[in-house]
Amino acid sequence: MARDYDAIIVGAGMxxxxxxxxxxxxxxxVALIDRHDGRYALSVPPAYDARVSAISRHSQQLLSEAGAWQRIDSTRLAAYQKMRVWDGLGQGEVDFDCAQTALPDLGHLVENNVLCQGLMDAVQDTRGVDLFLSDMVTEQQRVNGRVEVTLASDRQLSGQVLIAADGARSQMRDQFGFNMVEWDYGHHAIVTTVQVDRSHQDTAWQAFGDEGILAFLPLPSVNDEHFISIVWSVPPMEAEALMALSDEAFCQRLTYAISERFNAMCLTVPRQAIPLRQRHAKQYIQENVVLIGDAAHTIHPLAGQGANLGFGDVGDLVAILTKAFKRGEDLGSMMVLRRYQRARIIENVLMSASMETFKRVFTTTQPAIVQLRNTAMKLAQSSAFIRNKLVAHASGIK
Ligand SMILES: Cc1cc2nc3c(=O)[nH]c(=O)nc-3n(C[C@H](O)[C@H](O)[C@H](O)COP(=O)(O)OP(=O)(O)OC[C@H]3O[C@@H](n4cnc5c(N)ncnc54)[C@H](O)[C@@H]3O)c2cc1C
Structure with a gap:
């Protein structure tokens, strides 16, 4: 006999x-299923984990509503007040500063494991969520207007709606036969944590140019020692060469790539290279099934927006399902789920298209495009209006 829920969520990531x-x-x-055991390995600072996310103010708001933000140890959060972006192949440079806006900061950097643990603790303290950890869906079917799943543990669950949040390689998306548009970005992201010789000034630094796309993201300083998370996106062959360097040689390349604004002293955790693919589901919904987060779309990390888009999906889906729940509507009906698809698909497609354009424009060495992008950056630097618009967009403030 299947246990009944309003919603079955597959994937208990962010x-x-x-x-x-x-x-x-x-x-x-709610039934929440994950193959993970729900205990995240937290590193000990300053060996901050290599996987870090920039969380926008809008995402922070949602995480606070869920009581997860408050559970994150504040010494693991780095608010960034400024952002400096420059073109290594020209003089283009743009500075963003929260002081020129009404915002206290532009966002926070937090390790993925720290954020996931905060969320998992919030889940465990929430009445109404049954957790099925170290488990996964082995069978799924629609029965009498509901969706039924069988888990590896043999338990059977039934729900009005199944929410697939099982990440970029979503098994649920494949099982239900959602069609995707996807391609390789021709980039691998190298991530690690680096100790640098001077304060990062609570600033996120980003360089574009022939050294690839390099983000230097501030992490909390410890005893006046300064740490930075890097995301360095380069073509696969270049990534292979960078991964093969000794730590010392890698730090030298890093110092050069960041135009010596910092001296990269040492790595505090091993490097990881992550192949980057753009993916987008053609439809986010089917009768009784909906895709959210990376299960629906993945984008280039150059603007640190992937998880923020996913949190945007959550905000809209929760608002739409709550309204339908209060009206007594069927949560899995196409009528209800279409409202979610309409709310999200344009914003997500536009963000994906912008990342593709940025990636192309900022990685070419074609002189005409290099000149054009430097002109655009200078224009943005001279216009507070444009900069404020860009900040509002990146913060998710509508
Ligand atoms: C290098 C890099 C840097 C990034 N930086 C940023 C950033 O600065 N800011 C930002 O907003 N985004 C960033 N992103 C994107 C961000 O990491 C992702 O968008 C986000 O982690 C997606 O969360 P999710 O919960 O949708 O998926 P996931 O984090 O992949 O979670 C999926 C969950 O589903 C579970 N699962 C998977 N398959 C199954 C199954 N079959 N059965 C049961 N459970 C299953 C997994 O165990 C996991 O818990 C970055 C991405 C990369 C690659």
Missing amino acids: VGALSAVLLARQGMS
Whole structure:
């Protein structure tokens, strides 16, 4: 006999866990399934984890509503007040500063494991969420207007709607036969944590140029020692060569690539190279099934927006399902789910298209394009209006 829920969420990563808490807080019964055991290995600073995310102010708001933000140890959060972007092949440079806006900061950097643990703790304290950890879906079918799943543990669950939040390689998306548009970005992202010789000034630094796309993201300083998370996106052959360097030689390349604004002293965690693919589901919904987060779309990390887009999905989906729940509508009906698709697909497609354009424009060495992008950066630097618009967009403030 299947246990009944309003929503079954597959995937308790950042996006799935946030959805579970927010839906349950609105009175819906939720089953949350993940193959993970829900315990994240937290590194000890300054050996900050290599996987870090820039969280926008809008995402922070949602995480606070779920009670997850408050559970994150504040010494693991780095607010960044400024952002400096420059073109290594020209003089183009743009500075963003929260002091020129009404915002206290432009966002926060947090390790993925720290954020996921905060969310998992919030899930465990939320009435209305049943957790099925170290488990996964082995069978799924639609029965009498509901969706039924069988888990590896043999348990059977039934829900009005199944929310697939099982990440970029979503098994649920494939099982239900959603079509995707996807291609390789021709980039691998090298991520690690670096100790640098001077303060990062609570600033996120980003260089574009023939050294690839390099983000230097501030992490909390410890005993006046300064640490930075890097995301360095380069073509696969270049990534292979960078991964093969000794730590010392890698730090020298890094110092050169960041135009010696910092001296990269040493790595505090091993490097990881992550192949980057753009993916977008052609449809986010089917009867009783909906895709959110990386299961629906993945983008280039150059603007640090992937998880923020996923949190945006959560905000809109929770608002739409809550309204439908209060009206007594079927949460899995196409009528309800279409409202979510309409709310999200244009914003997500536009963000994906912008990342593709940025990637192309900022990695070419064609003189005409290099000149054009430097002109655009100078224009943005001279116009507070343009800069404020860009900040508002990146913060997710509508
Ligand atoms: C190098 C890099 C840097 C990035 N930087 C940023 C940034 O600065 N800011 C930002 O907003 N975004 C960033 N992103 C994007 C961000 O990491 C992702 O968008 C985000 O982690 C997606 O969260 P998710 O919950 O949708 O998926 P995931 O984090 O992949 O979670 C999926 C969950 O589903 C579970 N799961 C998977 N398959 C199954 C299954 N079959 N059964 C049960 N459970 C399953 C997994 O265990 C996991 O818990 C970056 C990405 C990369 C690659």
